[in-house]
Amino acid sequence: MNDEPEIFYTLPLPFGAALPLWRRCFGTGPGPRVAVTAGIHGDELEGVYLCHRLAAWLEALEQRAPEALRGRIELYPALNPTALDGLRRTIPGCETDLNRSFPGHPQGLPAQRLAHAVLQALDGCDLVVDVHASNRYLQELPQVRIEQRWAETLLPLARVLGLPLIWVHGAVNILESSLASNLNRRATPCLLLELGNGDSHTPAYAESLCAGLLRLWRHLGVLDDESEQAGPASLLAGDDDIQVVHSDSAGGLFLPTVQVGERVFAGQSLGRIVSPLRARPLAETVAPSDGLLFTLRRAHPVPQGTLLARIVTDTEVRP
Amino acid sequence: MNPPALPFTLEAPLGSAFRLQYHDLGPRERPPRLALVAGLSGLELNGVFVLARLADFLTSLERRGDGPRLRERVLILPAVNLSGLNARSRTWSYEDSDLNRAFPGSEEGDSSQRIAAAVLELTRPAYYRVDVHSSNLDIEELPQVRLYAPNDDERASACLFGLPAILERPLNPHFGASLAHAWRQYGGENFVIQSGLAGQLQPGHCETVFRALLAFLERTDMVEGLSLADMEEDLHYFGLDQTLPLLAGQPGLFVPRIELGRWVQAGERLGSVYDGFGGQVRAEVLAPVGGLVASLRRQPLAYAGDLLVRLLSPRPLDDRLDWLLHDQAQ
Numbered sequence: 071m072n073d074e075p076e077i078f079y080t081l082p083l084p085f086g087a088a089l090p091l092w093r094r095c096f097g098t099g100p101g102p103r104v105a106v107t108a109g110i111h112g113d114e115l116e117g118v119y120l121c122h123r124l125a126a127w128l129e130a131l132e133q134r135a136p137e138a139l140r141g142r143i144e145l146y147p148a149l150n151p152t153a154l155d156g157l158r159r160t161i162p163g164c165e166t167d168l169n170r171s172f173p174g175h176p177q178g179l180p181a182q183r184l185a186h187a188v189l190q191a192l193d194g195c196d197l198v199v200d201v202h203a204s205n206r207y208l209q210e211l212p213q214v215r216i217e218q219r220w221a222e223t224l225l226p227l228a229r230v231l232g233l234p235l236i237w238v239h240g241a242v243n244i245l246e247s248s249l250a251s252n253l254n255r256r257a258t259p260c261l262l263l264e265l266g267n268g269d270s271h272t273p274a275y276a277e278s279l280c281a282g283l284l285r286l287w288r289h290l291g292v293l294d295d296e297s298e299q300a301g302p303a304s305l306l307a308g309d310d311d312i313q314v315v316h317s318d319s320a321g322g323l324f325l326p327t328v329q330v331g332e333r334v335f336a337g338q339s340l341g342r343i344v345s346p347l348r349a350r351p352l353a354e355t356v357a358p359s360d361g362l363l364f365t366l367r368r369a370h371p372v373p374q375g376t377l378l379a380r381i382v383t384d385t386e387v388r389p
Numbered sequence: 390m391n392p393p394a395l396p397f398t399l400e401a402p403l404g405s406a407f408r409l410q411y412h413d414l415g416p417r418e419r420p421p422r423l424a425l426v427a428g429l430s431g432l433e434l435n436g437v438f439v440l441a442r443l444a445d446f447l448t449s450l451e452r453r454g455d456g457p458r459l460r461e462r463v464l465i466l467p468a469v470n471l472s473g474l475n476a477r478s479r480t481w482s483y484e485d486s487d488l489n490r491a492f493p494g495s496e497e498g499d500s501s502q503r504i505a506a507a508v509l510e511l512t513r514p515a516y517y518r519v520d521v522h523s524s525n526l527d528i529e530e531l532p533q534v535r536l537y538a539p540n541d542d543e544r545a546s547a548c549l550f551g552l553p554a555i556l557e558r559p560l561n562p563h564f565g566a567s568l569a570h571a572w573r574q575y576g577g578e579n580f581v582i583q584s585g586l587a588g589q590l591q592p593g594h595c596e597t598v599f600r601a602l603l604a605f606l607e608r609t610d611m612v613e614g615l616s617l618a619d620m621e622e623d624l625h626y627f628g629l630d631q632t633l634p635l636l637a638g639q640p641g642l643f644v645p646r647i648e649l650g651r652w653v654q655a656g657e658r659l660g661s662v663y664d665g666f667g668g669q670v671r672a673e674v675l676a677p678v679g680g681l682v683a684s685l686r687r688q689p690l691a692y693a694g695d696l697l698v699r700l701l702s703p704r705p706l707d708d709r710l711d712w713l714l715h716d717q718a719q
Contacts, residue, residue, distance in 0.1 A: 082693050084640040085665050163692055164527070179636065180692040207484070243565025316499060321402035346403070371402030373483045375500035 079187035081180060083163075089152050091187060094121075094145045096128045101141025102196040102290050106283070107188070108146065110169045110200070110249060112153025112160070116266040117201030120276045121147030127280065141292035144195070149188055149249075157269060159205070172252040189252060197227060197290060198260040199283065200250050205268045208377070211330040211364040212265035212275050213237055214304070217245070220254045225306075228261055230289045231282040232301025234331065235364050235382060238308050267368065305362060307382040313361065315379040317372050319343050319353030324372045326379075328363055335360045340379050343372065359383050395507040399500055401483070407472065409504065411511065412444040412465040414451065415611075422461035422611055424512035425602070426568060427521040429489040431473020431480070432587040436521030439598045440467035446603075450612075457614035463606075464515060469508055479525075479587070492571035508568065513575040517546070517609070520568050521582045521598065523589075527688035528696060531650045531681070532584035532597045537561065537569060543578045544626075549608040550601040552582070553650060554683050554701055555626045586687055625681065630705040633678060635698045637662055637691040639671040645698070649685045659698050662691060678702050 074094075081089040106124060108117025124145055131138060148154050150168050153161055160167050166181040174185025192198055204210040213235040214228040221238050228236045245251050253260035265279065266272045285301050287293045317324065326341035328334060334357040342351040355378055357363070365380035372378065392410045399407040415422075425443070427436030444465045450457050468474055472482035481488050486501040494505025512518055524530040533554040534547045547555045564570050572579040582601070585594035606612040637643065645660040647653060653676045662672040674697055684699035691697065 082640045084642065084690050084692065163690065164695065177636065178694060179696060180694040183694045205485075246565070314497075316497060320400035321406075323402060371483075373402055373407075373500045374398075374400040375498065375503045376483065377499045 078191050079184070081183060089184075091184065091191075092146070092148055092151070093191065094125055094147075095142060096132065096144075097139035097142045097292075099140040099142065102292050103142040103144070103194065104197045104199075104287060104290065104292050105144040105146060105192055105195045106199050106201060107149055107192070107249065108201040109148040109154050110150055111167075111202070111205075111268075112150045112156065112158045112162075113206060113268040114159075114201075114203035115154075115269065115271045116203035116275060117263075118147050118154065119271040119273070120201055120279055121145045123276050123280050124283065127284070138294045139292070140294045141196075141287075141290075143287065143292060144191075146188070146191070149184070159268075169249055170247045172247050172249050185249070188249065189256075192253060192258060193256070195253075195258050197286075198250075198253055198258060199263060199286075200253075200260055201263045201265070201279075203266045203268055203271075204264055207267070207367060207370060209267040209330050209366050209368060210264045211235060211362075212263065212279060213364060215239060215262045215264060217241060217251065217254070220259075223259055224254075224261055227259065227286065227289075229304055230286045230301065231261070231279075231304070232285065233263070233265075233279070233282060233304055234302075235362065236304045236306050237312070237382075238306070240309055305382055311383050313358050313381045313383055314377060315340065315355060315358060315381070317343060317353070317355065317374055317376045317378050319374065321371070321373040322346075322352045323369070324355070324367055324376070324378060325369055326366055328366065330363055330366045332363050333361070334363050334381060340366075355379070357381060395504075395511060397503065397507060399503070401472075409466070409469065409471065409507065412448070412467075413462070414444070414447045414465065415459040415462040417462060419462045421464045421512075421515040422609075423517040423519070423606070424464045424466075424515035425519050425521065426466045426469060426508065426512060428466075428468035428470055428474060429520070429568065430487075430522070430587065431470045431476060431478045431482075432526065433521075433523035434588070434590045435523040435585040435595050435598065436582070437468050437474070438590055439595050439602070440465050440521060442595070442599060443602055447612075457612055459606075459611065460613055461611040463611065464512060466508065466511070469504065477588075489568055490566045492566050492568050493574070494571075505568070505571075509571050513572065516577045517580075517605075518572045518577060519580045519582060519602075519605075520572075521584075523585045523587050523594075524583055524684075525587050527686060528699075529586040529649055529685050529687045530583040531683045532582070532594055532601065533683060535581040535583055537564070537573075537579075537581070540578075543580070546578050546605075546609070547580060548626075549605050550580075550582070551604045552597070552601050553623060553625065554681060556632065556683075556701070557626070557628050559629065625701070625703065627683075627701040628705070631680075631702045633680065633700040633702055633706055634684075634696055635659070635674060635677075635700065637672075637693055637695045637697055640691060640693045641665055641671045642689045643674075643686050643691045643695075643697055644689065645685055647682055647685075647698075649682055651682050652680070653682060653700070654679045660686075662697075665690075674698065676700060678704075678706065 171181035174182040322343040361381040491505040494502040641662040680700035680702040
């Protein structure tokens with residue numbers, strides 16, 4: 071049965087309106103319970119749009135074949151709603167990063183109350199997919215990021231998604247207070263996705279991610295569908311497989327000449343840094359090795375030392 | 390002579406280049422005994438002002454040649470986040486990144502990591518290291534020393550500042566990338582000083598911290614011949630179990646009724662939360678226990694759960710406050 075969107079937590083605000091946390095739940099079957107979370111940073115819209123597409127697909131499924139939904143699918147498109155309203159990364163008012171506030175506390179500070187409510191709502195899920203959209207500076211090819219200590223549980227699930235890249239990384243201290251880390255510590259598997267960039271959405275990414283999620287939910291038995299097909303293979307990378315390209319020249323305007331998702335070769339130009347006052351480029355940025363370009367700085371002014379690109383090395387690619 | 394600068398220049402895209410300068414005072418042939426850092430946030434001006442004034446004072450001692458003398462080498466970085474200070478922004482403008490979440494940094498990293506690596510490289514040889522902060526835009530802090538999982542030497546030396554409160558905390562995972570955390574890898578003794586309110590320059594707090602740093606220099610024999618007049622010290626040591634944060638139960642406009650640094654009794658009214666439309670009192674904020682008012686909300690707009698007052702109790706409290714360690718403002 072199609073539930074209406076519901077508010078599962080409300081934080082009262084000083085002047086009348088409240089800060090509501092919304093979710094939409096589909097299915098009441100005894101099968102697995104899964105969730106998609108998005109909008110924990112108010113400048114990340116990719117997951118918000120993804121939830122819209124998933125809601126549309128699930129509404130159509132309930133009309134067409136409601137029995138195919140064997141478990142429960144929960145969409146949490148806007149965990150930081152007032153920040154999303156204003157396209158701000160942090161919670162307006164306290165300017166706190168909600169994704170550095172977990173596990174939170176029911177009687178704590180505002181961000182801690184929100185974090186606690188989110189964690190409580192997701193408790194008991196068989197899988198949570200937390201969708202992020204980088205920031206306004208960097209564009210990311212759709213990828214799953216998995217901390218090494220959870221790889222055994224999460225890697226098989228990540229592979230079913232079929233995104234271009236799975237990055238298994240070492241421990242990052244500051245992520246200890248993130249939603250994904252806290253869910254995984256509580257034995258609720260959580261895949262963290264990065265795609266696109268802040269302040270915008272990429273419909274093509276949402277469509278391929280929709281397909282990957284439906285494949286994953288079929289794989290888990292949330293959706294009853296005999297037509298399960300293998301998705302595209304993901305490139306699997308560890309920290310040692312990642313080459314980071316920084317600007318080593320004087321500051322200027324970075325003009326990329328490639329796009330994320332391109333395979334590049336060692337020595338290939340990735341872009342130029344130019345001065346608005348001179349014709350001659352200040353520097354040429356080149357790929358340090360062959361590989362898949364999965365992170366790229368947008369055409370922004372960049373100071374010296376700015377991260378411009380990330381490449382996952384792939385020695386099989388040749389120009 | 391120009392003051393020395395860290396061994397790199399950050400070229401801004403369209404503005405001028407950043408050279409991060411510092412003061413290198415006392416006998417240069419020795420390894421530094423003390424490193425003082427402020428201005429990791431572009432809004433925390435009390436610390437910037439205090440360190441700049443301290444550098445001027447110590448420089449004047451060197452120039453004079455008679456009277457008090459600096460016996461040890463002291464490094465002072467009053468203003469690290471130059472772009473943030475110019476832009477009146479907490480963060481490093483070009484990455485919008487918090488410099489105090491960029492440590493230990495990397496010489497090959499982005500601009501904030503390069504700054505962090507250079508600051509760490511310069512300050513780590515010092516035995517004593519102090520990072521001076523000025524809270525945030527919402528909460529005013531009584532000048533205080535903060536210790537994170539300290540050793541006994543740090544506990545003893547923290548008293549030498551003579552500030553009214555010393556707060557001891559366990560290590561906070563959220564601060565794993567802070568300067569104070571990075572310093573711990575290199576031994577020595579490390580301190581964080583908090584005072585006042587970000588975005589302000591508060592002469593009273595600045596004077597207190599200035600005197601505290603002079604007292605520390607004098608009591609550790611880094612300066613000789615200095616006499617500090619009228620130092621009435623009433624310092625207290627507080628663990629996490631003596632910290633009581635009072636949070637807003639209702640949203641509204643908070644009006645404090647007490648002053649920072651006052652000792653209050655159990656039941657005393659600390660402030661009121663008003664309805665911003667109807668004007669009626671929504672809640673009175675009372676002190677559940679007696680204690681020192683160490684933090685006070687100055688931003689009147691309060692969400693439910695926002696910190697209003699932080700009391701430090703002379704006795705351990707019953708409630709465990711481990712959850713508070715996850716607060717980014719702690």
